Amino acid sequence: xxxxxxxxxxxxxxxxxxxxxxxxxxxxxxxxxxxxxxxxxxxxxxxxxxxxxxxxxxxxxxxxxxxxxxxxxxxxxxxxxxxxxxxxxxxxxxxxxxxxxxxxxxxxxxxxxxxxxxxxxxxxxxxxxxxxxxxxxxxxxxxxxxxxxxxxxxxxxxxxxxxxxxxxxxxxxxxxxxxxxxxxxxxxxxxxxxxxxxxxxxxxxxxxxxxxxxxxxxxxxxxxxxxxxxxxxxxxxxxxxxxxxxxxxxxxxxxxxxxxxxxxxxxxxxxxxxxxxxxxxxxxxxxxxxxxxxxxxx
Amino acid sequence: xxxxxxxxxxxxxxxxxxxxxxxxxxxxxxxxxxxxxxxxxxxxxxxxxxxxxxxxxxxxxxxxxxxxxxxxxxxxxxxxxxxxxxxxxxxxxxxxxxxxxxxxxxxxxxxxxxxxxxxxxxxxxxxxxxxxxxxxxxxxxxxxxxxxxxxxxxxxxxxxxxxxxxxxxxxxxxxxxxxxxxxxxxxxxxxxxxxxxxxxxxxxxxxxxxxxxxxxxxxxxxxxxxxxxxxxxxxxxxxxxxxxxxxxxxxxxxxxxxxxxxxxxxxxxxxxxxxxxxxxxxxxxxxxxxxxxxxxxxxxxxxxxxxxxxxxxxxxxxxxxxxxxxxxxxxxxxxxxxxxxxxxxxxxxxxxxxxxxxxxxxxxxxxxxxxx
Numbered sequence: 001x002x003x004x005x006x007x008x009x010x011x012x013x014x015x016x017x018x019x020x021x022x023x024x025x026x027x028x029x030x031x032x033x034x035x036x037x038x039x040x041x042x043x044x045x046x047x048x049x050x051x052x053x054x055x056x057x058x059x060x061x062x063x064x065x066x067x068x069x070x071x072x073x074x075x076x077x078x079x080x081x082x083x084x085x086x087x088x089x090x091x092x093x094x095x096x097x098x099x100x101x102x103x104x105x106x107x108x109x110x111x112x113x114x115x116x117x118x119x120x121x122x123x124x125x126x127x128x129x130x131x132x133x134x135x136x137x138x139x140x141x142x143x144x145x146x147x148x149x150x151x152x153x154x155x156x157x158x159x160x161x162x163x164x165x166x167x168x169x170x171x172x173x174x175x176x177x178x179x180x181x182x183x184x185x186x187x188x189x190x191x192x193x194x195x196x197x198x199x200x201x202x203x204x205x206x207x208x209x210x211x212x213x214x215x216x217x218x219x220x221x222x223x224x225x226x227x228x229x230x231x232x233x234x235x236x237x238x239x240x241x242x243x244x245x246x247x248x249x250x251x252x253x254x255x256x257x258x259x260x261x262x263x264x265x266x267x268x269x270x271x272x273x274x275x276x277x278x279x280x281x282x283x284x285x286x287x288x289x290x291x292x293x294x295x296x297x298x
Numbered sequence: 299x300x301x302x303x304x305x306x307x308x309x310x311x312x313x314x315x316x317x318x319x320x321x322x323x324x325x326x327x328x329x330x331x332x333x334x335x336x337x338x339x340x341x342x343x344x345x346x347x348x349x350x351x352x353x354x355x356x357x358x359x360x361x362x363x364x365x366x367x368x369x370x371x372x373x374x375x376x377x378x379x380x381x382x383x384x385x386x387x388x389x390x391x392x393x394x395x396x397x398x399x400x401x402x403x404x405x406x407x408x409x410x411x412x413x414x415x416x417x418x419x420x421x422x423x424x425x426x427x428x429x430x431x432x433x434x435x436x437x438x439x440x441x442x443x444x445x446x447x448x449x450x451x452x453x454x455x456x457x458x459x460x461x462x463x464x465x466x467x468x469x470x471x472x473x474x475x476x477x478x479x480x481x482x483x484x485x486x487x488x489x490x491x492x493x494x495x496x497x498x499x500x501x502x503x504x505x506x507x508x509x510x511x512x513x514x515x516x517x518x519x520x521x522x523x524x525x526x527x528x529x530x531x532x533x534x535x536x537x538x539x540x541x542x543x544x545x546x547x548x549x550x551x552x553x554x555x556x557x558x559x560x561x562x563x564x565x566x567x568x569x570x571x572x573x574x575x576x577x578x579x580x581x582x583x584x585x586x587x588x589x590x591x592x593x594x595x596x597x598x599x600x601x602x603x604x605x606x607x608x609x610x611x612x613x614x615x616x617x618x619x620x621x622x623x624x625x626x627x628x629x630x631x632x633x634x635x636x637x638x639x640x641x642x643x644x645x646x647x648x649x650x651x652x653x654x655x656x657x658x659x660x661x662x663x664x665x666x667x668x669x670x
Binding site: 017018019020045066096132138141143145147148154155156159217224 | 310311312313314315316317318319320321322323326328331332334335336338339341342343344345346347348349350351352353354357632641642655656657658
């Protein structure tokens with residue numbers, strides 16, 4: 001790993017001054033330690049295991065939201081001034097974000113209050129107060145981090161409660177339909193079609209795979225997908241059309257490659273997708289092994 | 299990793315939020331995207347975070363004062379200009395349309411005047427006001443006089459009748475009994491038109507008649523009245539424009555300022571920051587800068603004499619002299635800019651611009667912006 005910038009270096013002095021760490025009583029040594037920890041955790045933005053030069057370290061540090069980072073760390077360490085500033089700046093936006101995420105004022109306030117309690121470090125482990133703010137690394141803005149945290153809390157809560165729904169709550173009318181009888185052996189043509197679909201979908205790129213998942217599995221609108229890819233919704237629409245056309249062409253090509261004639265291929269493309277024994281969701285979500293090796297921190 | 303208790307492998311909160319804010323490098327972004335392709339939970343998290351950003355932006359927009367009555371004056375020039383154009387058209391073309399009528403009478407042979415067409419019985423018995431037919435009008439004074447004698451109209455009518463047969467003035471000023479109408483009425487329009495078609499078209503020359511009529515109208519003041527009307531409409535349009543300008547330049551907003559709250563950390567950098575942090579409700583300085591767009595500023599940031607301001611429409615303006623003169627900054631960001639602020643950078647203070655989606659751009663000079 002790269003060398004730690006010496007406390008008296010002009011770089012550190014400049015970063016310390018610009019971050020406003022002094023306002024929260026954060027000394028240079030402590031600031032240096034925080035920066036080093038953040039840099040180490042993220043490999044200074046390099047490939048895992050790569051050694052960062054001083055210049056790369058400086059570039060990495062300059063890319064951080066240092067003002068937000070020092071505020072978060074000062075809050076996590078319980079600095080009163082930092083908390084006053086945090087509450088003045090983030091309290092109302094946090095409530096609004098929570099209300100927007102939950103779609104309900106009551107639930108939103110509850111969610112925001114819950115997060116506030118956690119941020120304040122009311123939860124303790126091994127007798128030490130822990131605040132999630134300690135895990136903020138300054139990559140994005142602190143407000144963005146708070147929003148994402150709220151969204152994560154909400155999604156996890158929703159998934160947990162849905163999973164834990166007691167069976168009694170299932171009304172008789174809402175019982176899941178009985179499973180269809182095991183389908184018989186599929187015709188050879190449909191097996192070929194399924195094979196062509198799987199092969200084609202496995203070849204498409206990450207962004208395209210994401211587009212398909214977001215549009216067809218999640219049922220998101222173009223307007224919702226566009227900001228995630230940082231493009232206009234019209235671009236998403238074009239990409240999607242091109243992608244679907246490309247997939248269709250590739251399937252046709254594969255089927256022709258299997259020795260079918262054009263007419264048979266056209267007939268097969270008109271087949272009812274329900275006749276195919278395919279789990280598109282599963283196929284789309286099969287990818288390379290996960291690069292994220294982190295697990296729950298708390 | 300975040301603090302929730304799920305044990306799946308997910309990107310940490312920091313990476314997800316940075317992804318949503320487009321603050322990641324290409325490689326890391328690709329990693330997150332690949333993960334999100336197969337993780338519906340993370341996709342949902344990002345959608346919800348994005349939803350919160352949009353709600354925040356909408357909140358900021360709705361917090362702005364709605365359009366005041368005087369703001370609508372900025373569009374007053376549209377109907378005023380349309381009205382002026384319509385009046386100009388009327389003034390220009392009205393005499394030309396009215397003038398050809400006397401020329402049609404010119405081709406009528408004398409014999410036709412002596413043989414009046416039969417008048418419908420109901421019209422004759424009704425005793426309605428006499429409306430001279432266009433064909434009655436004669437180009438020459440002699441013919442006019444002859445006709446006037448035949449009809450025995452008042453003198454002023456005889457003078458007025460010639461070019462203005464189509465004018466309501468001439469038509470409405472004289473009344474005659476049914477008997478007079480019967481005897482004095484000259485050939486009907488139909489008969490004259492039939493004869494006119496037989497004449498060579500080269501004889502048709504309305505210009506002198508138009509000039510003559512215009513001269514007479516000027517003498518009577520009719521045309522000058524029109525001109526006055528046009529002038530008056532132009533003046534009213536100008537007044538409307540002035541009012542619109544006044545409405546733009548002096549907006550009276552209800553000012554809600556978070557400056558005191560924001561100033562604390564900035565003060566330690568020796569920087570004057572006047573905006574709401576992280577896209578919160580837009581704050582306003584009590585001294586609203588007057589921007590070239592004429593719109594109110596929703597966010598401003600100042601470093602020494604250099605000042606940046608975003609107006610309601612999301613346009614960015616730069617002032618190098620503390621807000622006295624402004625210039626527009628070319629758009630180098632996506633979406634609507636909602637906030638600008640001063641951020642401590644490596645080489646000193648830099649400006650940071652945030653759009654509705656929460657994405658940020660930075661600039662050292664306020665002119666050139668780079669995405670963060």
